[in-house]
Amino acid sequence: MTSKFAVWYINLYVKFRLIYLKSKLKTQSKIGQDVKFYGFPILQLARSSTIHIGARSIFRSTSRWNVLGINHPCIISTLSPNGSIFIGDDVGISGASICAFKSIHIGSKTLLGVNVKIIDTDFHPVSPVNRIYAKAVDAGAAEVYIGNNVFIGANSLILKGVTIGDNTVIGAGSVVVRDLPADVIAAGNPCKVIRKLNA
Numbered sequence: 339m340t341s342k343f344a345v346w347y348i349n350l351y352v353k354f355r356l357i358y359l360k361s362k363l364k365t366q367s368k369i370g371q372d373v374k375f376y377g378f379p380i381l382q383l384a385r386s387s388t389i390h391i392g393a394r395s396i397f398r399s400t401s402r403w404n405v406l407g408i409n410h411p412c413i414i415s416t417l418s419p420n421g422s423i424f425i426g427d428d429v430g431i432s433g434a435s436i437c438a439f440k441s442i443h444i445g446s447k448t449l450l451g452v453n454v455k456i457i458d459t460d461f462h463p464v465s466p467v468n469r470i471y472a473k474a475v476d477a478g479a480a481e482v483y484i485g486n487n488v489f490i491g492a493n494s495l496i497l498k499g500v501t502i503g504d505n506t507v508i509g510a511g512s513v514v515v516r517d518l519p520a521d522v523i524a525a526g527n528p529c530k531v532i533r534k535l536n537a
Contacts (some may be wrong), residue, residue, distance in 0.1 A: 348378055351378070365384075365386065366388040368389070368390070368391070368426070370391060373392075373397075374395075375397045377397075379399050382415040384416045384419055384421050385422040387422065387423075388422040389423045392425055392426040393428070395429040396431065397412045398433065406432075407452065408453065412431055412433060417459065418439050421438045422438060423438045424441075427446040429444055429450070434453065434454040435454075435456070435461070438458050439477075441481040442482045444484045444503070445488065450490045451491045451510065452492040453492060457482075458479055458481055459479040463478070482497075483500075483502070487504055489506065489507050490512075491508055491511065494511060494513070494529075495512070496514045500518075503521065504520040505520055506519070506522050508525065509520075509525025511525075511527070520530070
């Protein structure tokens with residue numbers, strides 16, 4: 339299968355998969371023009387959830403399309419009927435996991451480096467009582483909002499309740515547990531502002 343044909347086939351598959359999920363699960367899915375999928379993403383959508391993928395966004399799901407090495411395909415998952423994922427226009431994603439119990443918003447022109455994870459839930463409750471048997475609904479969850487033109491470095495982890503301002507750069511391997519303002523460079527575990535971003 340030639341590279342050009344493979345990309346065409348994968349894009350057609352993903353579009354039909356979203357149409358199927360929309361009809362079967364009543365999801366409110368919308369995909370913009372000229373969205374490109376390189377490799378097959380994993381789509382796991384809860385019934386009646388919402389997903390929006392903006393125009394010209396690019397999803398890379400194999401290392402063939404990214405020299406840093408992608409650990410797994412892009413994963414886009416809504417975990418509840420009220421779950422919502424919004425991905426703006428011209429967003430670049432490489433092997434990222436985006437899991438929303440409540441809401442994840444990713445602004446336009448944002449870049450997610452290799453293997454980034456964005457999650458708005460703890461998945462399991464902090465309380466040790468019956469933690470192993472608890473469901474996601476019993477865990478803490480809070481919306482994640484990522485502004486426009488943000489650059490999130492490889493292998494970073496964005497946790498629940500975080501807001502990241504426009505244009506901010508997050509260093510590779512960071513763990514973001516609290517809000518970050520616009521126009522800064524931040525890194526570390528926990529992620530902290532290093533300096534303001536020069537124009």
